[in-house]
Amino acid sequence: MASDNFVDYVKIFCRSGNGGSGSRHMKREKYTPKGGPDGGDGGRGGHIILKGSNHVWTLLHLKYQKHIKAEHGEPGRGNLMTGAEGSDTYIEVPVGTIARDAETNEVLFEISEHDEEVILMKGGRGGRGNNHFKSSVNQAPEYAQPGEEGSEGWCILELKVLADVGLVGFPNAGKSTLLSVVSAAKPEIANYAFTTLRPNLGMVEYRNNQSFVMADIPGIIEGAHEGKGLGLRFLRHIERNAVLLFMVPADSDDIKKEYHILLDELKKYNPELLDKDRLLAISKSDMLDEELMSEIAEDLPEIESIFISSVSGLNMQQLKDMVWKTLHK
Numbered sequence: 035m036a037s038d039n040f041v042d043y044v045k046i047f048c049r050s051g052n053g054g055s056g057s058r059h060m061k062r063e064k065y066t067p068k069g070g071p072d073g074g075d076g077g078r079g080g081h082i083i084l085k086g087s088n089h090v091w092t093l094l095h096l097k098y099q100k101h102i103k104a105e106h107g108e109p110g111r112g113n114l115m116t117g118a119e120g121s122d123t124y125i126e127v128p129v130g131t132i133a134r135d136a137e138t139n140e141v142l143f144e145i146s147e148h149d150e151e152v153i154l155m156k157g158g159r160g161g162r163g164n165n166h167f168k169s170s171v172n173q174a175p176e177y178a179q180p181g182e183e184g185s186e187g188w189c190i191l192e193l194k195v196l197a198d199v200g201l202v203g204f205p206n207a208g209k210s211t212l213l214s215v216v217s218a219a220k221p222e223i224a225n226y227a228f229t230t231l232r233p234n235l236g237m238v239e240y241r242n243n244q245s246f247v248m249a250d251i252p253g254i255i256e257g258a259h260e261g262k263g264l265g266l267r268f269l270r271h272i273e274r275n276a277v278l279l280f281m282v283p284a285d286s287d288d289i290k291k292e293y294h295i296l297l298d299e300l301k302k303y304n305p306e307l308l309d310k311d312r313l314l315a316i317s318k319s320d321m322l323d324e325e326l327m328s329e330i331a332e333d334l335p336e337i338e339s340i341f342i343s344s345v346s347g348l349n350m351q352q353l354k355d356m357v358w359k360t361l362h363k
């Protein structure tokens with residue numbers, strides 16, 4: 035069985051650092067007994083920063099670290115010395131991570147590159163020292179600004195599946211087998227439902243050294259939109275421009291019907307999924323002879339379809355051409 039250490043969703047509580055307070059120091063030196071205000075500014079509080087990394091693949095490392103804090107800034111001091119900034123706290127996340135405000139569910143931003151840094155929670159500004167508040171009427175202000183407080187709140191981090199093609203099908207349709215044949219990925223394959231529990235990604239080499247990424251996701255079942263099974267959960271955040279490749283096995287009793295059940299689950303889950311381009315592959319077609327194939331071809335859903343077999347290799351290149359053409363149309 036696939037291990038469940040593929041964590042693609044975490045809720046974390048973040049608190050950025052408070053700004054340090056400004057100083058109210060008065061200059062007092064041997065020859066300048068009334069030197070006036072020389073209080074420095076407080077240091078800024080530490081930010082909480084998300085940083086994209088190619089070295090992490092999941093959000094597992096955040097699953098058990100729910101509270102993340104950054105340091106407070108130091109107060110300003112005399113002689114116009116600014117307080118030290120609170121150090122920032124970096125959270126390493128995989129490329130393709132989306133940050134949301136947990137309260138409003140609003141998407142804040144997305145990390146799309148290695149080393150990209152975005153502030154998730156800003157540290158408080160340091161307060162200004164009394165030196166700034168000197169005026170013609172008050173040459174020796176006893177006042178300095180307090181540091182601004184840091185922010186705190188719950189955030190959601192979610193991982194998108196960065197793929198160009200998503201395989202959509204009932205369990206056992208042959209999705210993982212297809213991925214294993216067209217890419218170097220080695221997903222688990224077995225003759226039972228729900229072999230795949232987390233997405234497998236594979237790079238499909240295409241003509242002229244071009245390539246696209248295919249995602250094999252867990253099988254989708256009737257009632258999936260009500261939370262049954264896992265497949266739709268991953269489909270939720272597949273790349274915006276991805277093509278959906280539906281897979282229905284050749285030995286299905288009713289290919290058209292099966293396709294429509296899948297489509298219906300997608301629609302009930304999130305109608306926006308229907309905005310994606312769709313293709314249909316009739317898998318395991320090595321089980322068909324010419325006659326059966328043309329009989330089935332008479333009654334297919336009205337989308338671009340192709341008979342394939344990962345076992346015999348039937349139409350593998352044609353399938354890639356079809357996907358490529360759809361991705362680049």
Ligand SMILES: Nc1nc2c(ncn2[C@@H]2O[C@H](COP(=O)(O)OP(=O)(O)OP(=O)(O)O)[C@@H](O)[C@H]2O)c(=O)[nH]1
Pocket residue numbers: 203204205206207208209210211212222223224225226227228229230231251252253254317318319320321342343344345346
């Ligand atoms: N005859 C034939 N059998 C196939 C073909 N592709 C896959 N199978 C078999 O179908 C069964 C299921 O294959 P998987 O690739 O694990 O199916 P899946 O869609 O990934 O299934 P889940 O992960 O459970 O959703 C396995 O026993 C495969 O050997 C094919 O082209 N022809």
Ligand SMILES: [Mg+2]
Pocket residue numbers: 209210211222223229230250
């Ligand atoms: Mg599978």
